[in-house]
Amino acid sequence: MTKRVLITGAAGFLGSHVTDRMLAKGYDVVAVDDMSHGNSANLEAAKQYPGFEFHSADVCDYAALRQAAGKVDIVLHLAAYKIPRYENPKKTLMVNFHGTHNALQIAVENNARFVITSTSDVYGKNPTVPFSEDGDSVLGPATVARWAYAASKMFDEHLVLAMAEEAGINATVLRIFGSYGPRQNLSWWGGPQAVFISAILREEVIPIHGDGLQTRSFTFVQDTARGIVAAAESQNANREIVNIGDNTEISILDLAHTIHRLSGKEGSLRITFVPYHEIAGRKYEDVRRRVPDIRKAERLLGFRAEVPLGVGLMKTIAWQKEQLEANGSLKAALV
Template sequence: MTLPKRILVTGVAGFLGSHLLDKLIACGHEVIGIDNLSMGKLENIEHHLTNKQFQFLQKDITEKSTFDQNLGADIDCIVHLAAFKIPRYGKAIDTLKINYQGTDNVLEFARELNCKCVLASTSDVYGRNPELPFSEESNSVIGSSKVARWSYAVSKLFDEHLAFAYQESYGFPVVLLRFFGSYGPRHHLSWWGGPQSVFIEQVLNDGEITIHGDGMQTRSFTFVDDTVAGIYAAIINSNANGEIFNIGNNQEVTILDLAKTIKRISNTPGELKLKYIPYESFTGKKYEDVMRRVPDSSKCEQVLGVKAQVSLEEGLTQTIAWQRSLGLYKY
């Protein structure tokens, strides 16, 4: 197996992108990173900015000029992580346009270079499918087009179809990765980063934890080290080519129990305070949540040799310690 030497990463200053950068540099790869810093942070990658193995470009993936030959013809693999997601509070048009245009530009560049392309997708593409756990062959059950919440899932499903269409038409390999609830140090501190991010902030400020709906909806959270292990294996393993993989921990937890666990681990004074928020309050329109989300991770284990190692409690302990170290909170 010939390892790729030079790797292009979009969204490099974001949560997953910066952790992947750490892994790639540690493993001896050369990395070109692209990020427009609209959601990513320069501080996430500043420890690599003087490293000769790394070149950072503050550019926008939706601009075709970003992907010109000045990036070099010797790129062995592109990892496309940059995206816009979850129009919970609006901006569905940004979700649809940014994800389509960015992915189209990335795939067109991969075609020009004839290089492997690893693309980030999402567990959201399974939609409301009631049959769990979700395997890579499970159906996508998407709600009404009048419900903007589904625009993220649809944008990623389109990206997946576009990637396989490019592979079939032009012959370069693609790999699709469906992430399940990645979290950890450097996650975004808003809902963009996930419920655990917001819950930690609320607990450390002795505030009410805001639970959407009744809190009985479940998720499977994956510590960032495990997610990155899956991404890296997909990059270097040729057996991944042309495949879709769930990248996730199959430990299922209700959102209510997530809140209780964060409160207990944080060891903050006082009782747990909960505030239940009806979905209708998001936009005044109908919002549809997914009530259960659990991956079948067997394909990732068998083909990529990667299985999630970090328990939710262990991962949350590290994440709370990091978030507390920012010095932004009461406790």
């Protein structure tokens, strides 16, 4: 009998890739998205499958979510709100709490497998790198709004593990590290690589926050989606927290230079360094290094990222160039 999967945030970057992968593996998919950051074009391939259905609904609306879900075997909760450095920290906290609680309720009522995408941000300023799942969460003060997202996802993790234990459902928390690739949001919401690629293709100055020496680990979206699906299908990670990411470390400054080189652009890279206090007109703190310990994912899920950064960036640059050409912004910038 075909299993039915509820995917929240399905029209988003990660959600749409996971949706495609689950459908290709033979699952029926109930896709839910309020389209606040999703894109209907992301689901064009999914619409060709008879086992796909889409519902425009807010995960914070329990009645709407329950009606859309019906009877499901697996709940993949990918919907979230982030980046309080620019927008409403309260919305980040409330959306992530209510959305997760509602999705969990659906899983409990259906005795369904539950998987949530959390974030590497919950490790905060932990100085021990690479980050292991049993390591400390070292968040900054509540007076710095940028920690609202990490705090909301840490609360979500506790909620998932507590409700799973109480209800006896199978649940897994995934901490995602720096996903990028086709369908990514082209603003800072999508990550620094998205902003850098657009700036380089348009021959504009690249904005780098801080000194650019902070390091990150970037994971190609097809790898991330594969890791999420592996967790959905595994019985080995019940009530476990697992890092999903590539452990290749690169500085933000080197990332900019790498994208410039891969884009085939001639001449020197133009960069402006933006002090943290100018990012959003409020206090801000950054993380100096962010690298995952990937051993647990390999042991429990048989997962390891496979796409090298250079290969993934080339594919992402090609896709992003098509998007900019399609909306006329690239042509206008080069005239």
